[in-house]
Ligand SMILES: Nc1ncnc2c1ncn2[C@@H]1O[C@H](COP(=O)(O)OP(=O)(O)OP(=O)(O)O)[C@@H](O)[C@H]1O
């Protein structure tokens with residue numbers, strides 16, 4: 001568990017972060033979101049002591065981060081940034097090996113770990129390990145940046161706009177990979193973004209900041225359903241809110257037996273793992289009131305009706 | 318590709334071959350240079366062997382530039398740290414002073430203090446060599462991107478580790494350019510050391526000037542020029558090699 005308590009940072013006249021309180025549960029992804037200059041990066045950097053707070057504390061599993069030297073603390077916390085900042089004079093292998101080497105791991109351990117991480121990120125060892133960063137695409141560099149951050153098996157990963165500079169398709173793919181990896185490793189992630197879609201897609205908890213203050217924090221659903229007046233409402237979007245909420249729920253929540261529905265013979269299908277938003281799009285595309293729901297193997301599970309989706313928010317779990 | 322390879326090799330090897338030839342077999346050029354020497358005077362400098370003089374000359378240059386490198390690089394590192402930032406203007410003006418004082422004036426000032434011989438020459442070359450190395454080290458360190466430096470810090474490298482493992486390796490090609498410039502300048506400048514009795518090729522040139530022997534002046538001048546060319550080509554190669562990785 002990560003606890004930020006009354007965290008404040010003042011630069012000269014300017015209060016970049018103002019008495020911020022935030023708790024992030026272990027094994028969850030927390031997205032810090034807000035407009036440019038609202039203090040997201042400053043907050044993040046106070047967690048690994050790249051910036052020292054003017055006042056307030058950060059506790060990691062109950063331990064004050066100031067009990068440890070900044071260097072030792074940072075070697076325990078993964079850190080990935082938008083500019084990636086791969087070392088241009090070091091190969092992919094040596095970049096990933098940075099923190100394990102600082103921690104004096106043995107050569108065999110390091111070798112095994114680099115192979116494991118490249119595999120996890122679907123980058124073949126033979127192709128990539130001995131490349132230099134300037135030969136990689138932006139998306140590949142970003143992956144290596146994440147691999148480097150994860151190298152010493154940190155329990156906490158801090159990411160500052162990790163996908164900001166990528167095209168939408170690559171960004172979406174990497175977001176998917178990140179979520180998968182995070183679930184698999186069970187690590188805690190605190191991620192800075194100014195993209196609401198990204199926050200909703202990835203996060204278990206979204207924390208909205210403005211002018212150095214925390215305005216509201218909660219699950220994406222909670223934020224979308226009951227945003228506080230003003231900035232938060234504006235950020236989660238007026239009409240888009242309904243669609244964003246649907247994007248958070250899956251088709252299998254609303255499956256009905258097919259015989260309850262009046263349907264025609266050859267219904268188009270949707271898969272049970274799809275989001276309700278995508279299912280709605282398919283209803284509209286095919287001009288149907290009802291679609292057949294199938295699982296990954298192609299077996300029919302039932303049907304989903306347009307009405308059910310339109311009323312989804314009234315019968316929410 | 319083939320062609321550029323051939324060109325670079327000719328660029329390095331041709332001056333080296335000429336230099337070696339002059340060093341060991343200058344006497345074979347006697348007929349060629351004869352017309353330039355006064356009647357009855359020797360054509361080829363014979364008071365010392367060229368090998369010896371080249372050796373002395375290079376030694377002066379290397380000792381002076383090695384010390385200048387140590388001092389200038391350390392100073393540049395210090396003033397580029399947060400704690401040393403206040404000393405940047407001071408260090409910069411000292412290095413500038415070293416460059417603006419003419420080496421001849423330095424010799425004249427140094428002789429009363431340290432006597433004749435190699436010492437005053439070393440001091441002059443040292444002072445003259447500081448500025449390019451200092452400025453290039455500063456430029457090299459400052460061009461390391463902010464993101465790379467932040468990553469190094471965020472991953473938990475100590476200040477010393479960041480310097481040795483990230484900043485210096487990334488600045489190295491630019492630093493070597495500075496060292497190369499200083500070496501080239503000081504190969505030429507070292508010739509004036511002979512006016513205060515430092516061993517070196519200046520001796521040949523000065524002997525030629527004193528006796529109106531153009532052959533001597535030409536021999537000394539050509540050997541010095543060839544030395545500068547060989548060193549320049551070698552260091553350029555080193556630079557390229559580092560840049561490529
Ligand atoms: N080292 C610093 N010195 C002075 N002011 C700073 C420093 N770092 C940040 N600030 C100021 O603090 C405020 C918050 O900056 P911060 O980098 O945390 O914003 P951010 O939310 O990450 O913005 P962005 O989305 O643009 O990255 C800004 O007004 C910035 O100018």
Ligand SMILES: [Mg+2]
Pocket residue numbers: 040041042160
């Ligand atoms: Mg930022």
